[in-house]
Amino acid sequence: MTTIGVLGMQGAIREHVHMLEALGANTLVVRSVDDLNRIDGLVLPGGESTAMRRLLDRYELLEPLRENAELPMFGTCAGLILLATEVEGYDAHLRKIPMTVKRNAFGRQVDSFEVDLTVNGIDEAVEAVFIRAPQVASVEASVEVLAEVEEAIVAVRYDKYMACSFHPELTDDLSMHRYFLDMVEATKRQLA
Numbered sequence: 001m002t003t004i005g006v007l008g009m010q011g012a013i014r015e016h017v018h019m020l021e022a023l024g025a026n027t028l029v030v031r032s033v034d035d036l037n038r039i040d041g042l043v044l045p046g047g048e049s050t051a052m053r054r055l056l057d058r059y060e061l062l063e064p065l066r067e068n069a070e071l072p073m074f075g076t077c078a079g080l081i082l083l084a085t086e087v088e089g090y091d092a093h094l095r096k097i098p099m100t101v102k103r104n105a106f107g108r109q110v111d112s113f114e115v116d117l118t119v120n121g122i123d124e125a126v127e128a129v130f131i132r133a134p135q136v137a138s139v140e141a142s143v144e145v146l147a148e149v150e151e152a153i154v155a156v157r158y159d160k161y162m163a164c165s166f167h168p169e170l171t172d173d174l175s176m177h178r179y180f181l182d183m184v185e186a187t188k189r190q191l192a
């Protein structure tokens with residue numbers, strides 16, 4: 001059975017656990033290096049990337065996650081920021097996806113909004129909730145752009161990593177999680 005970890009530092013942890021369990025996955029809230037050995041994939045939830053970074057340092061998880069080259073990861077909102085190799089104006093965190101992100105990029109006037117989004121690889125429109133969301137300012141050519149909102153990149157896939165600047169865990173739409181789970185299972189088969 002596939003076990004998906006949800007990084008348990010801060011943010012929308014429980015919501016991701018519920019979605020993953022609805023899809024039939026085992027879940028584990030990850031708070032230690034040992035936990036990393038017990039999971040097949042890891043979700044990095046939305047919340048506040050600076051707060052998560054402080055906690056990653058405190059729990060001594062930053063380096064182990066940076067060095068781990070096997071674990072598939074899915075970052076939502078602040079989680080997308082954690083996965084970028086460059087963060088405008090800040091030190092980058094896990095540095096998995098070669099892209100530059102800009103925090104709070106939709107501006108104060110549009111603090112939060114909801115759209116039906118077309119995502120490459122998903123048949124039906126995805127219900128996307130944006131809250132003080134980042135944008136992907138640029139990606140390297142090897143990164144697949146999965147979705148855009150008014151020409152701003154809001155979802156990407158690269159190797160065994162995916163990230164979106166919205167919060168699928170705050171809706172009933174399981175499609176992004178299903179996409180990730182399929183990716184994790186494909187990676188598992190390759191490693192087996």
Ligand code: GLN
Nearest residue numbers: 046047048049077078132
């Ligand atoms: N604004 C947050 C940050 O920069 C992300 C917002 C979110 O995860 N909803 O980390």
